[in-house]
Amino acid sequence: MKTKNHNLMLIGFISVILGMVISLQFRAVQEDFLEGSNPLIRAQELNSAYSRLLLQRDELLEEITMLEAQLKTIEENASNESIIIKNLNSELQRFKLMGGFLSVEGPGIQMILDDPVGEEGNNEEINIIYEYDLINLLVNELNAAGAEAVSINDQRIIASTEIRTAGNSVSINQLPQYPPFVIKAIGNPDTLDGAVSQIFGIVSTMRDQGYFVEIKKLDLVGISKYQGAIGFDYARPVE
Amino acid sequence: MSIAIFGILLGLLVGYYIPLNLSGAASIYLSVAILAAVDSLLGGIRANLEGRFDSLVFISGFFFNSLLAFLLAYLGDQLGVPLYYTALFVFGTRLFNNLGYIRRHLIKRL
Numbered sequence A: 001m002k003t004k005n006h007n008l009m010l011i012g013f014i015s016v017i018l019g020m021v022i023s024l025q026f027r028a029v030q031e032d033f034l035e036g037s038n039p040l041i042r043a044q045e046l047n048s049a050y051s052r053l054l055l056q057r058d059e060l061l062e063e064i065t066m067l068e069a070q071l072k073t074i075e076e077n078a079s080n081e082s083i084i085i086k087n088l089n090s091e092l093q094r095f096k097l098m099g100g101f102l103s104v105e106g107p108g109i110q111m112i113l114d115d116p117v118g119e120e121g122n123n124e125e126i127n128i129i130y131e132y133d134l135i136n137l138l139v140n141e142l143n144a145a146g147a148e149a150v151s152i153n154d155q156r157i158i159a160s161t162e163i164r165t166a167g168n169s170v171s172i173n174q175l176p177q178y179p180p181f182v183i184k185a186i187g188n189p190d191t192l193d194g195a196v197s198q199i200f201g202i203v204s205t206m207r208d209q210g211y212f213v214e215i216k217k218l219d220l221v222g223i224s225k226y227q228g229a230i231g232f233d234y235a236r237p238v239e
Numbered sequence B: 001m002s003i004a005i006f007g008i009l010l011g012l013l014v015g016y017y018i019p020l021n022l023s024g025a026a027s028i029y030l031s032v033a034i035l036a037a038v039d040s041l042l043g044g045i046r047a048n049l050e051g052r053f054d055s056l057v058f059i060s061g062f063f064f065n066s067l068l069a070f071l072l073a074y075l076g077d078q079l080g081v082p083l084y085y086t087a088l089f090v091f092g093t094r095l096f097n098n099l100g101y102i103r104r105h106l107i108k109r110l
Helices: A002-033 A039-081 A083-099 A118-122 A132-144 A189-197 A202-208 B002-017 B024-050 B055-079 B084-109
Strands: A104-114 A149-152 A163-166 A169-172 A175-177 A181-186 A212-223
Touching: A002 B002, A002 B024, A002 B055, A039 A083, A104 A132, A104 A149, A104 A189, A132 A149, A132 A163, A132 A181, A132 A189, A132 A202, A149 A212, A181 A212, A189 A202, A189 A212, A202 A212, B024 B055, B024 B084, B055 B084
Parallel strands: none
Antiparallel strands: A104 A181, A104 A212, A149 A181, A163 A169, A169 A175
C-alpha cells in the first residue's frame, strides 16, 4: 500500500509539472504570438491591416502629388506678381536643389547591388540586406568623389537620410527597400567610377564576398527628388 | 486519475501566475513536447491501474519522450522537413490507446 501511495504522489507531481508547462505555453502563444486571437483569425487580421495600409499609402501619395501641383501654381502666380517674389523664388529653387528637393538629371554612374547569383545565392549567410555598412561606405565614397546627387532605389540621399538594416529590408528615408539596390549618382562619371572601383576599394571588397555588383557609366542619369517632408521639432536657428 | 487532474489544475494555476516568459522560438517546439508528456502521464496512470507501475520507467519516459519530441520538432525545422509529424502521430495514437485502457478499466470497476 505504501508503494501505491508513492506512485500516486509521483503521478500527481508530474501532473503539476505538465500543468505548469501547458499554462506557460498557453500564455506564450496567446500573449506574444497571437495577441489574443486564434491563428487563422490573426492571419486574416494582419492581412486586412496590410491591405488597408497599402491603400492608405496610395491615397497619401496621390495627395502629395496634388498638393505639390497646387504649390507650384501658387508659386508661379506669385512670381508673376512682383520682381522681389521672383527673386525669392529663384533663391528658393536654388536651396531646393541643394537640399535634394528637386529632381535632377545629368551625367553619372548607375550601380546595381544584389545577392550572389547562382549556387552561392542559396547561402543565407551572404545577404546584401545585412551589408548596410558597405552601402553606407559606398554612398560616402560617391559623395567624396563629388557626386552632386545620389539615390538608392529612387530614394534620394539627403542630409537626414538613414541607411540601416531593418528586418528583412534596408530602411532608407524611413521606407523599406529590397534588393536589387540601384544606386544612381550624378557627377563626373570617370571620377565616380574610379572612386568606387579602385583596387581594394569597396566594390572589389563586395565582389570578394560574393555579391553581385554592376557599374555603368551613363551620359544621362535621372535622380528623383526627396519624397518626404522634414519638420524641425527641436532645432531652432541661432539669432 | 483524480490526483492527476488535480495536479494538472494546480500546475495550470501556478504556471499562470509565475512571472516567467517562454521565448517565441521554444514555444513552437514545446507544444509537441507537451503532447508527449500528456501521453507519458496517461501511460503512467494506466500502468498504475493495471498494477505494474514502475516509477523509474514513468519518470524517465516522461522526460525522455518530451525531450525527444522537442528535439524532433527542432531538428525538423532545421532540416526543412516537418519531423514533428512523427511525434504528433506516434504520441497522438498512444495517447488515445492509453485513454481507452483507462476508460475500460474504470468502467470495469463500476
